[in-house]
Amino acid sequence: MNEELLSSILFVLITWLLYVIIQYIRTYTYWKKRGVPQITPIPFFGNTFSVTCGEEPLYHFHYKNYFKFKDHPFGGYYDFGRPVLLVRDPELINHILTKDFAYFQDRGFPYDEEKEPLTANLFNMGGPRWKNIRTKITPCFTTGKRKLMFEMLKNCMDDLKNIVRSNLRNDEDVEFKDILARFSTDIITESAFGIKAHTLKNPEAEFRQMGRSLIQPNSRIRPIFLQICPKLMQYFGVRFLSQEMNDFFQGFVKEAVEFRKTNHVNRNDFLNSMVQLMENQTKEESGRDITYASIAAECWFFFFAGFEASSSALSMTLYELARNPEIQRKVREEVDRVVEKYDGEITYDALQEMTYMEMVIYGNPTFNLNVISFSLLVTLSFCFTETIRLYPSLPFLIRSCTKTYKIPNSDTYIDKGVSVVIPVVGLHRDPVYYTDPEVYNPENFSEEVKNSRHHCTFLPFGEGPRICIASRFGMMQIKTGLATLIRNFEFTPSSKMITPLQLIPRLILTNCGSGVWLKCSERSFN
Numbered sequence: 001m002n003e004e005l006l007s008s009i010l011f012v013l014i015t016w017l018l019y020v021i022i023q024y025i026r027t028y029t030y031w032k033k034r035g036v037p038q039i040t041p042i043p044f045f046g047n048t049f050s051v052t053c054g055e056e057p058l059y060h061f062h063y064k065n066y067f068k069f070k071d072h073p074f075g076g077y078y079d080f081g082r083p084v085l086l087v088r089d090p091e092l093i094n095h096i097l098t099k100d101f102a103y104f105q106d107r108g109f110p111y112d113e114e115k116e117p118l119t120a121n122l123f124n125m126g127g128p129r130w131k132n133i134r135t136k137i138t139p140c141f142t143t144g145k146r147k148l149m150f151e152m153l154k155n156c157m158d159d160l161k162n163i164v165r166s167n168l169r170n171d172e173d174v175e176f177k178d179i180l181a182r183f184s185t186d187i188i189t190e191s192a193f194g195i196k197a198h199t200l201k202n203p204e205a206e207f208r209q210m211g212r213s214l215i216q217p218n219s220r221i222r223p224i225f226l227q228i229c230p231k232l233m234q235y236f237g238v239r240f241l242s243q244e245m246n247d248f249f250q251g252f253v254k255e256a257v258e259f260r261k262t263n264h265v266n267r268n269d270f271l272n273s274m275v276q277l278m279e280n281q282t283k284e285e286s287g288r289d290i291t292y293a294s295i296a297a298e299c300w301f302f303f304f305a306g307f308e309a310s311s312s313a314l315s316m317t318l319y320e321l322a323r324n325p326e327i328q329r330k331v332r333e334e335v336d337r338v339v340e341k342y343d344g345e346i347t348y349d350a351l352q353e354m355t356y357m358e359m360v361i362y363g364n365p366t367f368n369l370n371v372i373s374f375s376l377l378v379t380l381s382f383c384f385t386e387t388i389r390l391y392p393s394l395p396f397l398i399r400s401c402t403k404t405y406k407i408p409n410s411d412t413y414i415d416k417g418v419s420v421v422i423p424v425v426g427l428h429r430d431p432v433y434y435t436d437p438e439v440y441n442p443e444n445f446s447e448e449v450k451n452s453r454h455h456c457t458f459l460p461f462g463e464g465p466r467i468c469i470a471s472r473f474g475m476m477q478i479k480t481g482l483a484t485l486i487r488n489f490e491f492t493p494s495s496k497m498i499t500p501l502q503l504i505p506r507l508i509l510t511n512c513g514s515g516v517w518l519k520c521s522e523r524s525f526n
């Protein structure tokens with residue numbers, strides 16, 4: 001190789017290296033330059049290497065980062081090359097989620113309404129389109145609608161009882177995460193879409209297969225690469241969801257709607273409400289707001305949240321009750337007391353008199369589970385609330401800044417396009433807000449203790465205009481399952497349960513991958 005060529009190559013290499021160094025400095029000093037403390041990044045990956053390569057579940061990542069900025073109201077880190085602001089201070093969180101929502105309306109998640117219609121759901125959407133759809137869908141979850149949906153859940157309760165009972169016959173410890181994912185799938189498909197998925201009876205039923213596929217490694221890696229290099233991934237035809245998933249949901253919505261139209265079926269479910277919304281649109285709105293494709297997108301997300309978030313919270317509650325026999329005893333006492341009090345004598349008027357009542361459940365008469373009033377199950381509520389404190393289904397909240405924002409009482413600005421992350425799991429386990437935060441203690445939610453904390457230190461369903469649209473529906477699912485199980489079975493820890501919990505990496509939701517194993521015995525009512 002002649003000398004001239006060698007020096008040209010060397011020149012190109014050095015120039016490239018210099019460019020990389022300058023880019024590195026420019027990218028990774030973004031927060032420093034603004035006087036915001038930052039976590040030291042590594043080139044290219046920023047601070048998210050451990051999450052991307054599947055070493056660290058998002059739950060641990062956000063917990064760890066929260067405590068890295070101890071004594072600071074906020075701090076910065078980098079998601080690859082993108083600056084992210086982590087917010088710890090409850091009052092600033094309140095500004096971002098509620099008071100100054102106009103600056104933080106979006107989550108900034110990518111979606112493609114044309115190529116991948118299922119991704120254009122309420123969770124991913126932003127701006128005026130989100131606002132319009134949210135306003136239209138909100139009435140689908142009123143108390144009245146929930147009551148009607150609840151009527152459809154009774155069979156699922158019996159199926160749950162029977163499936164647990166059949167597992168006991170084998171005299172082995174029982175894995176509850178899968179059973180409860182199937183229970184939640186049956187509830188959401190029945191009450192939201194009017195479909196009996198029968199996944200409790202048949203673990204290989206189509207809806208369960210779809211649900212399971214969503215947490216497979218392949219499905220979890222795709223969103224990460226789509227986030228890092230969207231253009232390249234789109235070029236190679238990589239999608240957020242599999243084609244099979246897209247076809248399944250588009251197909252089932254079209255079929256279900258057409259069947260209802262042809263056979264004049266009118267059900268009190270979410271699908272029906274959405275179809276009514278579509279049909280009642282004005283001419284100008286028609287085809288733009290609510291279409292078959294957008295109904296399928298919402299159904300898909302409701303399906304995902306309905307089985308995954310709810311079953312995760314439900315199985316973790318059982319796990320904690322098994323580890324805390326005294327709390328389990330108290331919950332059971334409460335369930336028994338209420339069930340016996342309303343032994344088959346409930347009328348609509350009686351329901352109105354029960355101050356906190358949200359829901360009434362008629363169970364299997366053999367076990368005298370005639371009626372359960374959920375809001376009266378105070379201990380039950382505390383337990384569930386305490387579970388989602390320790391294991392929030394979504395361990396962080398995210399917003400994208402849509403116009404430059406000055407942080408109140410500081411000189412710091414958040415630029416348009418910067419992501420803001422609220423590490424919910426950190427707040428929920430901060431000893432400043434919760435005494436002995438690692439201990440499962442339902443008393444954390446007694447009125448007195450609860451009122452002594454800032455409301456933004458407990459955010460399992462988010463907060464502000466983008467709060468979970470179906471939080472009460474989710475609670476109803478969970479309480480239904482919990483009351484059924486606690487009334488009929490007793491739970492103790494199993495040696496098969498792996499602790500500390502092995503959470504699934506690269507999954508946005510908190511999910512115990514190694515399962516929730518418990519010893520279980522049936523109660524005798526003689």
Ligand code: HEM
Nearest residue numbers: 123302305306309310393394460461462463466468470474
């Ligand atoms: C225990 C169960 C559940 C938990 C813990 C949960 C939690 C959450 C959280 C934390 C958010 C984000 C809120 C924010 O960013 O401020 C959210 C959003 C959402 N959830 Fe849930 N959720 C649950 C059940 C459900 C169910 C059953 C459905 C549907 C049937 C559902 C539908 C949604 C939707 C559509 C959004 C997006 C709302 C928007 O951006 O306007 N969730 N949920």
